[in-house]
Amino acid sequence: MAKSDDGIHILQGLLVFGNVVIGMCGIALTAECIFFVSDPHGLYPLLEATENDDIYAAAWIGIFVGFALFALSILGIVGVIKSNRTLLLVYTILMLITYAFEMASCITAATHRDFLTPNLFLKQMLERYQKSETSNNNDKWMTDGVTKTWDKLMVQNQCCGVRGPSDWQEYTSAFRSTHSDADYPWPHKCCVMDAQGSPVNLDGCKLGVPGYYNSNGCYDAISGPMNTHAWGVAWFGFAILCWTVST
Amino acid sequence: MLPLLLLLLEMARGLEVLRYTPTLASPSLGGLKTTSTFVLEQPRCVFKEAQGNVVIWLVVAVPEAVADFNNSVGPGTPTRAFQGFPAGAPAYMTLNTTLLNYPCPKPAGEITVLRVGSETSCAGDERRPTCNGPLPGPGPYRVKFLALKDSVPVAETAWSEPIALRTAQPLSSIPTTGSSHSAGMIALTSILSILFAILLAGLVAVLVFWGSDACGGSSTFSKPEAVTVQRYNTHHVYDQPAARL
Numbered sequence: 379m380a381k382s383d384d385g386i387h388i389l390q391g392l393l394v395f396g397n398v399v400i401g402m403c404g405i406a407l408t409a410e411c412i413f414f415v416s417d418p419h420g421l422y423p424l425l426e427a428t429e430n431d432d433i434y435a436a437a438w439i440g441i442f443v444g445f446a447l448f449a450l451s452i453l454g455i456v457g458v459i460k461s462n463r464t465l466l467l468v469y470t471i472l473m474l475i476t477y478a479f480e481m482a483s484c485i486t487a488a489t490h491r492d493f494l495t496p497n498l499f500l501k502q503m504l505e506r507y508q509k510s511e512t513s514n515n516n517d518k519w520m521t522d523g524v525t526k527t528w529d530k531l532m533v534q535n536q537c538c539g540v541r542g543p544s545d546w547q548e549y550t551s552a553f554r555s556t557h558s559d560a561d562y563p564w565p566h567k568c569c570v571m572d573a574q575g576s577p578v579n580l581d582g583c584k585l586g587v588p589g590y591y592n593s594n595g596c597y598d599a600i601s602g603p604m605n606t607h608a609w610g611v612a613w614f615g616f617a618i619l620c621w622t623v624s625t
Numbered sequence: 626m627l628p629l630l631l632l633l634l635e636m637a638r639g640l641e642v643l644r645y646t647p648t649l650a651s652p653s654l655g656g657l658k659t660t661s662t663f664v665l666e667q668p669r670c671v672f673k674e675a676q677g678n679v680v681i682w683l684v685v686a687v688p689e690a691v692a693d694f695n696n697s698v699g700p701g702t703p704t705r706a707f708q709g710f711p712a713g714a715p716a717y718m719t720l721n722t723t724l725l726n727y728p729c730p731k732p733a734g735e736i737t738v739l740r741v742g743s744e745t746s747c748a749g750d751e752r753r754p755t756c757n758g759p760l761p762g763p764g765p766y767r768v769k770f771l772a773l774k775d776s777v778p779v780a781e782t783a784w785s786e787p788i789a790l791r792t793a794q795p796l797s798s799i800p801t802t803g804s805s806h807s808a809g810m811i812a813l814t815s816i817l818s819i820l821f822a823i824l825l826a827g828l829v830a831v832l833v834f835w836g837s838d839a840c841g842g843s844s845t846f847s848k849p850e851a852v853t854v855q856r857y858n859t860h861h862v863y864d865q866p867a868a869r870l
Binding site: 463478484492497498501544560561585586588593619622623 | 657664758796809817818835
């Protein structure tokens with residue numbers, strides 16, 4: 379019935395190793411989630427305007443879960459070395475709670491990533507970009523956020539609209555109600571800019587001459603970082619959780 | 626019958642009918658047709674016979690006005706004013722230029738186009754009846770070029786095919802619902818739930834064994850007891866009566 383001393387030591391060694399890995403992964407998760415929350419691509423205003431920024435909530439939970447995993451791994455190592463049953467029980471219960479939070483974070487990130495489709499961003503862009511009459515402060519804040527983000531996106535990534543400049547032609551928009559179609563078939567930020575930030579050839583841009591306007595869409599520039607963000611939180615958390623259970 | 630008679634009448638007056646049909650410019654232009662403008666190819670090397678101070682005008686008309694269009698009605702009159710188009714004036718004339726601006730032959734590599742509808746500043750100005758203003762609706766429209774010499778028509782091209790502009794759909798028609806859950810998300814959710822159940826079961830098992838305290842668990846937790854046994858043996862060797870306690 380009693381295991382040999384060697385077996386015990388091997389088991390302890392494995393448990394300590396498992397906890398060390400969990401601790402390091404906890405730190406890594408915290409670092410990754412801090413990186414996402416810092417929003418290096420400046421896309422947060424677009425999410426805020428969809429009123430569904432849950433993938434950011436998932437990243438915030440990830441930060442705290444990472445710390446908790448690190449602390450718990452230390453507790454686990456101490457408990458295994460001291461062979462204290464109470465400590466190990468406490469460890470298991472706390473690990474279960476942490477697991478539940480991280481599971482919520484992963485599932486939230488994965489589910490809400492599916493919500494972010496091209497049509498969602500298209501509708502938001504058409505509704506809010508350069509909207510002139512805003513009903514309240516919150517509306518104005520979100521409109522300004524969307525307008526600034528799109529201006530920055532279009533100039534930095536040399537793109538226009540979600541699928542292309544034809545987005546501005548195919549649908550009505552808040553932009554179209556204040557800017558005539560003849561002068562602005564698409565926003566002037568879609569034109570190829572010179573070093574001073576003004577269009578190189580405005581007539582060429584309005585005509586749609588290749589080389590004087592950005593003819594590709596910005597959806598890749600938006601979905602790329604958001605996908606990385608959502609999948610990074612979801613799948614890394616998933617990997618940690620699998621390792622935790624096996625330990 | 627009537628168009629043929631008119632044609633004969635025009636030819637009798639010295640009006641040259643050219644075979645050229647105005648066409649839209651190259652489809653590689655992104656703004657070839659917008660909701661209020663369109664882009665035509667310039668009529669280069671078309672008016673070959675015209676001499677002197679000839680002015681080439683662009684005529685834009687609704688298709689119903691093509692059949693009985695009168696070339697002699699001058700540009701700038703109320704029936705040819707852009708501001709009255711299309712209700713009061715079923716056709717208008719604009720983009721007047723001399724033949725010098727359409728030199729022949731066309732240089733290769735240059736974009737030679739005419740953007741119809743690009744002037745927004747004069748669109749409502751009644752004093753500018755020849756304004757090249759934005760078109761009021763999606764059309765369709767038909768165009769032709771007319772050469773006037775001292776207000777007398779000397780040459781004209783054929784009428785173009787009907788040109789229909791783009792229509793903008795209301796943005797409320799964009800569907801934003803109906804995004805299905807991806808396979809990855811379903812796999813992640815199900816596997817995590819199963820693992821959570823396993824972990825919970827493990828915790829319950831640990832609690833059960835903790836509560837029952839049977840078998841002493843693994844010998845890892847029984848080390849303190851071994852120390853007590855040694856002390857008992859020491860007492861037993863020296864004090865026999867004390868051992869009974």
